[in-house]
Amino acid sequence: MNLTEGPIFKQIVLFALPVYGSMMLQLLFNAADLVIVGQYASHQALAAVGSTTSLIHLLINFICGISLGSNVVAAHAYGAGDKKKLDDTVHTSMLVSIINGILGGLAGILAARWLLIRMGTPDDVIDGATLYFQIFFFGLPFLQVYNFGTSILRAVGDTQRPLIYLTLAGIVNVLLNMFFVIVCHMTVDGVAWATVASEALSAILVWRALTNTGDGVKLEFRKLRIHGGILKKIIILGVPAGLQGAAFSLSNVVIQSAINTFGSVGMAGNAATQALESMTYSSANCFHHAATSFTAQNYGARNLYRIKRAAWICIFCAMGCSGTLALLAFLNGSALISIFNDNPEVIEWGLQRMSAVFTTFSLIGFLEAVSGSLRGLGKSLFNTLFMIGGICGIRLLWVFFAFPHNRTIQYLFFSYPISWIVSDVVMGIYLYLVIRKIQRTNFQKE
Numbered sequence: 001m002n003l004t005e006g007p008i009f010k011q012i013v014l015f016a017l018p019v020y021g022s023m024m025l026q027l028l029f030n031a032a033d034l035v036i037v038g039q040y041a042s043h044q045a046l047a048a049v050g051s052t053t054s055l056i057h058l059l060i061n062f063i064c065g066i067s068l069g070s071n072v073v074a075a076h077a078y079g080a081g082d083k084k085k086l087d088d089t090v091h092t093s094m095l096v097s098i099i100n101g102i103l104g105g106l107a108g109i110l111a112a113r114w115l116l117i118r119m120g121t122p123d124d125v126i127d128g129a130t131l132y133f134q135i136f137f138f139g140l141p142f143l144q145v146y147n148f149g150t151s152i153l154r155a156v157g158d159t160q161r162p163l164i165y166l167t168l169a170g171i172v173n174v175l176l177n178m179f180f181v182i183v184c185h186m187t188v189d190g191v192a193w194a195t196v197a198s199e200a201l202s203a204i205l206v207w208r209a210l211t212n213t214g215d216g217v218k219l220e221f222r223k224l225r226i227h228g229g230i231l232k233k234i235i236i237l238g239v240p241a242g243l244q245g246a247a248f249s250l251s252n253v254v255i256q257s258a259i260n261t262f263g264s265v266g267m268a269g270n271a272a273t274q275a276l277e278s279m280t281y282s283s284a285n286c287f288h289h290a291a292t293s294f295t296a297q298n299y300g301a302r303n304l305y306r307i308k309r310a311a312w313i314c315i316f317c318a319m320g321c322s323g324t325l326a327l328l329a330f331l332n333g334s335a336l337i338s339i340f341n342d343n344p345e346v347i348e349w350g351l352q353r354m355s356a357v358f359t360t361f362s363l364i365g366f367l368e369a370v371s372g373s374l375r376g377l378g379k380s381l382f383n384t385l386f387m388i389g390g391i392c393g394i395r396l397l398w399v400f401f402a403f404p405h406n407r408t409i410q411y412l413f414f415s416y417p418i419s420w421i422v423s424d425v426v427m428g429i430y431l432y433l434v435i436r437k438i439q440r441t442n443f444q445k446e
Helices: 008-040 043-053 055-081 081-120 124-139 140-155 160-183 188-211 228-260 263-300 303-333 333-340 345-358 362-376 378-406 415-439
Strands: none
Touching: 008 043, 008 055, 008 140, 008 160, 008 188, 008 263, 008 303, 008 333, 043 124, 043 188, 043 263, 055 124, 055 140, 055 228, 055 263, 055 362, 081 124, 081 140, 081 188, 081 228, 124 140, 124 188, 124 263, 140 188, 140 263, 160 188, 160 228, 228 263, 228 378, 263 303, 263 333, 263 345, 263 362, 303 333, 303 345, 303 362, 303 415, 333 345, 345 415, 362 378, 362 415, 378 415
């Protein structure tokens, strides 16, 4: 999909919908784990899987952030018609994904139990959580290859094939979950191995797609090498995004540590609600990716009019979709949480988180769309610095100074809407100033 010409709204929607579908399926890998262990094992098993969620999201956000650097560099090259730069970006990105996956996986396996202990994971949960986490890290190379591969495909406007591949992988994941847990009577290890198998399948399919793709993104094994100039650009754009995502998740790790003090029932309720929240968040995040790729291609083509129009469309779509889905989820909270576990105490704990977070969720939609536009313009460093100092800082201050005075889980989660409001104001002003600066250059106005 060439995003430098044609109807803007239609292109954004056609780009965003498959991305949303891909994200939903990726989240369903973990959600399927939670549902099956929650219904067929125990609430302790549900708590064990759920206790790793914030750490897993920390890692995935870092991976996706760095892969977003590949997305922006590739989209700039594609928009400018620079086939040599695009080819170098593809092969540098995929080799980096393999190396990072192997090294990160080994480090994670060794550090898994230590990390969970530092988070205060209860004794009746720690063994299962460690096992699940270590198996997850075993599959990290596949996760890296998939995310970097799809970032390249999205850079040239291809969002449909990643969705197809994740659909197939998702079906495999669910079937293996049921087989390992229900038939083989495994618990957290069964759902973990099912997730790894499905991630391996999606990685193989994406790799195969890149080896059979034209448009300058054809992957050839013999050409895999790291090009210094390209790697530098990916690092400049991707590492700040990765650090932002990691710092963002780090605040959630601290919050998870506070949740762990409520015991395994509170942890189980939070795990179920967090899975629902992640699915709702994807409706905003898909427009972040749409804004990034759309803006990056048009930045390469030097078309300011399409950049501005895309920013507004993505903002309204992200706010509307995330706000509507969150409200619907909140109104049907008991029924949705019971899918994961029908223990009344688990449901009550989950509803307390929903009442604080889901009722203000449209705020994150604004933030995601603005952040995506800034990344497409190459303004990744400010995003990172502000997210670390703004959102993460506010949440950490809340946990350490406000929460001790009112130790309820609902009060703990008030930190979310407060941090979103502050971020929306600052990031919105910054995007306005960046666009004003671009207007003084020789970019096309229409």
